[in-house]
Structure formats: C-alpha cells, structure tokens
Amino acid sequence: MRVFGAHVPVSGWTLAALLVGGTASVVLAGPLSRRTGWRRGPLLGTLLFLCGILALTLTPGTEPHSDGLRACLPGSFPGLVHSVLHTGGGVSGTLLNLVLFLPFTAAAVVTTGRWLATAIATVPLPLLIETAQSHIPGRYCSAADFVTNTAGALAGVLIGHFVLSRVPR
Numbered sequence: 707m708r709v710f711g712a713h714v715p716v717s718g719w720t721l722a723a724l725l726v727g728g729t730a731s732v733v734l735a736g737p738l739s740r741r742t743g744w745r746r747g748p749l750l751g752t753l754l755f756l757c758g759i760l761a762l763t764l765t766p767g768t769e770p771h772s773d774g775l776r777a778c779l780p781g782s783f784p785g786l787v788h789s790v791l792h793t794g795g796g797v798s799g800t801l802l803n804l805v806l807f808l809p810f811t812a813a814a815v816v817t818t819g820r821w822l823a824t825a826i827a828t829v830p831l832p833l834l835i836e837t838a839q840s841h842i843p844g845r846y847c848s849a850a851d852f853v854t855n856t857a858g859a860l861a862g863v864l865i866g867h868f869v870l871s872r873v874p875r
Contacts, residue, residue: 715765715845716762719766720762724757735749744818745817752817756810759807763835763839763845764838764839766845767844778840803851806855807859807862808858808865811866813866814862814866815866815869815870816869821870832851832852832859836851836852836855
C-alpha cells in the first residue's frame with residue numbers, strides 16, 4: 707500500500723495482528739489500570755498505539771529479503787551514514803517512520819507520568835524491531851528506519867512531557 711508515496715507493507719497478517727492486538731488491548735486495559743493506578747483511557751490509547759506499531763512492523767510483508775541483519779550493519783562509518791541518509795524510503799518514508807512511534811511514546815508519558823522512564827524503555831524498541839525484521843519474510847532491516855523511529859519516539863516523549871507540564875493534576 708502507498709501512503710504519501712511511501713510503501714507501507716500492509717497485508718492480511720497486518721490486519722489480523724491489529725484485530726488480535728486491539729482486542730487484547732481492550733481486555734487488558736481494565737486490569738492493568740486497576741493494578742497500576744493509571745487512568746484507563748490513556749492506558750488503552752498507549753496499548754493501541756503499541757499494537758499498531760507491532761502490527762505495522764512485525765508482520766510478514768511481500769518484499770524480498772535483502773542481506774538480513776547485515777543491511778543494518780554497514781562495514782564502515784561512511785557506509786552507515788549513507789545507509790541512514792539514503793535508505794529510508796525518501797522524504798515520505800522518513801516522515802512516516804518519525805510519526806510511527808511519536809503517538810505511542812507521547813501517550814505512554816501521559817499515561818505513566820514518567821518521561822525519563824518512558825524514554826529509557828522505548829529507545830531499545832526500534833532496535834529490537836529492526837533486528838526482528840531481518841528475520842521476518844518480506845521485511846528488511848534498515849539503519850535509517852532505526853534512526854527515524856528512535857527520533858520519533860524521543861519527540862513523542864518530549865510532547866508527552868510538555869502535555870503533562872501544562873495539565874493540572
């Protein structure tokens with residue numbers, strides 16, 4: 707599927723993962739809310755955003771595999787810079803990768819009230835996803851995606867922190 711000119715791999719697997727993950731989010735939001743003391747609405751939003759990230763990034767795609775994990779690990783620093791600057795799917799792909807994690811981390815900060823813990827917990831997520839993608843049929847690892855996903859996650863943390871600082875408790 708094309709979104710603003712960038713290829714977004716959506717398949718039946720993606721839709722099934724969204725359905726299962728969305729149902730699990732709704733079922734788990736109440737018990738998690740009672741256990742943690744976090745408000746149910748923001749917690750449900752956080753879980754749904756996480757479900758969306760996982761469904762869009764970890765379901766099998768249709769593109770052929772390219773070099774597995776080596777695609778993320780260029781042999782030199784200039785190769786890494788070139789990979790980050792030129793393999794993210796163009797401007798549209800870069801923007802979509804930035805936006806992918808932003809609502810999740812902003813919602814997580816608002817839900818938990820903890821911006822630093824959210825940043826520390828979510829920064830490894832893009833790395834884990836890119837590593838996993840190197841082993842999923844039709845997916846591939848991209849250093850550019852890792853960088854833009856991480857930047858989007860950190861921007862979401864900042865936005866969530868800004869929202870928390872403006873809302874009376």
